[in-house]
Amino acid sequence: MQERHHVVVVGGGFGGLQLVNDLKGAPVKVTLIDRRNHHLFQPLLYQVATTVLATSEIAWPIRRLYRDRQEVTTLLGEVAGVDMIAKEVTLAHGQSIPYDTLVLATGATHAYFGHDEWAAVAPGLKTLEDATTIRRRVLIAFEQAEVEEDTARRDALLTFTIIGAGPTGVELAGIIAEMAHRTLPGEFRRIDTRLARVVLVEAGPRILPAFSEELSAYASRELEKLGVEVLTGTPVTDCTDEGVTIGESFVPSRTLVWAAGVQASPAARWVGADADRAGRVKVGPDLTAPHHPDIFVIGDTASVIQEDGKPVPGIAPAAKQQGAYVAQVIRGRLTGSPAPGPFRYRHQGSLATIGKRAAIIDFGRIKLRGSLAWWIWGIAHIYFLIGTRSRFAVAWSWLWTYLSGQHSARLITQKDTLREER
Incomplete structure (x- = not known):
């Protein structure tokens, strides 16, 4: 060896x-x-952040993956x-x-484009820690709004701003809106979660710029049906504990998520x-x-x-x-075999979901949207998960969410010092 x-x-x-x-x-x-000691299925990370999936359903210990490969050594x-x-x-x-x-x-x-200080108030979504931080802040915002007496502060707590409208931003906005407008109503007594604002901000002229204009426009319409406010053409110029400045307009918002770069x-x-x-x-x-x-x-x-x-x-x-x-x-x-030649990328299509019942798929000449695209999106993601147990667990979580409208991972498991001090 x-x-x-x-x-x-x-x-x-x-x-x-x-x-x-x-x-x-x-x-x-x-x-x-x-x-880290685990491999992470990042395409579904936003579903951990929005309480649909548990962390164990999209991450696997690397050592376990190679336990039967004696020639492979794993180092943390x-x-x-x-x-x-x-x-x-x-x-x-x-x-x-x-x-x-x-x-x-x-x-x-x-990437915060030279404003790394925004990271504390507008976390991105790349790791399990990021996902659980966002999930915790979203859930705590509703809990704090339930006991907040001041109307302006309550409105700020119920305003969720996602910065960046690529697939991650769109998927986050869609599920947060569904959770506020369809999952949580009836569980709170002093607030109406259906009054929550979900704001999706994109500096460019349209959301999902990697997709065709037709699919981008469809996604924007579907988000608006879910209650998402889609703001395009104006960049974010500041993020603070109290909210976000979009161009020259300040939006009081206590929960910010960064998905812009x-x-x-x-x-x-x-x-x-x-x-x-x-x-x-x-x-x-x-x-x-x-x-x-x-x-x-x-x-x-x-x-x-x-x-x-x-x-x-x-x-x-x-x-x-x-x-x-x-x-x-x-x-x-x-x-000593011949070199395979230069690397050639084979594009297999672009996919994004809008909530739990709609998606868009761009295969180039073939473009799909709606519920059929959502089912294809789901099957494709389940196929690439590692292990039968993970595939079954995710499929069951999605089926339960689809049929019942309830999310299965709505647990606040860690203290959020920043959120509790504000």
Whole structure:
């Protein structure tokens, strides 16, 4: 085993796991490093944040996934840098991990466009911790509104603002509105949750800009039917404990969620590579870092330009395709097989939900919307979940929510110091 080619993979997301899976049977040993001990199915993270699913239904311990792969070692740790001369990865606690081939699949985090101070009052949605924080703040807002005597403060508590109208923002807005207008009425005595405001803010001219104008317009109409106020064409200029400033207008809102942008990990600095504005490494046609054929960069960490000049989108299918491609390249190098050629991204369609009964799907020539699109969206997501138990649990949670209108994970489990002090 010690003589095998050592592949170090940093990041246990979609790209990293696909790579490790596709290296099964190859003459390599693999070390997989991640800051967390679990793989997270991010496309359904917003459903944890909005009380539809529990955390255990969309996350799985990485060690368990590879318990039968003796050539795979899993390490819980945070990478601090890469020594490209010594060919070592340095962890934050000081340990160095040597590599023959390094794959950086470290993902991305929230981007506040120079206003990092907004993070405390407008959390983003990238981790389980983010999801439970948002869920807690949404639920606490209703609870505090129930006991609030001041009308203006109560109205601010019942105003939920989502900043950014990509798929995550749209999906969050839709479910929060459904929860306020359809799930919670009747459970409170002093407030009418149907009077809650859900505000979706997009600086661009329309929501869901990656979709066709037709589907974008449909999604906007469906959100408005759910009671969401859709504001486009004006950026957010300030976020505080008391609310959000949209352009020059202040909206009192005690619960803000950030879904407006992402920033890649520091991987570009680790390997001294050029990066785009979001910090993604500008990789070569084979997904290697420039001048370093032994270092690959994939997923949200990589800036990959397609033949038409457009960037490969930062979505799960793209990361999985990149992971599979790099595994093929590594196998070819070790066995002397011909190189597979430049990476080619195959777009499999864009999907987004609007509440629990409608969705939009863009397959290019084929575009679907409404309840049929929602069922296809659900089947596709269940298919990609890991393990029969998770598929059954999520399917049951969705069926229960669909039929009863009730959410199954409405638990406030942690103290929110910021929320309780306000």
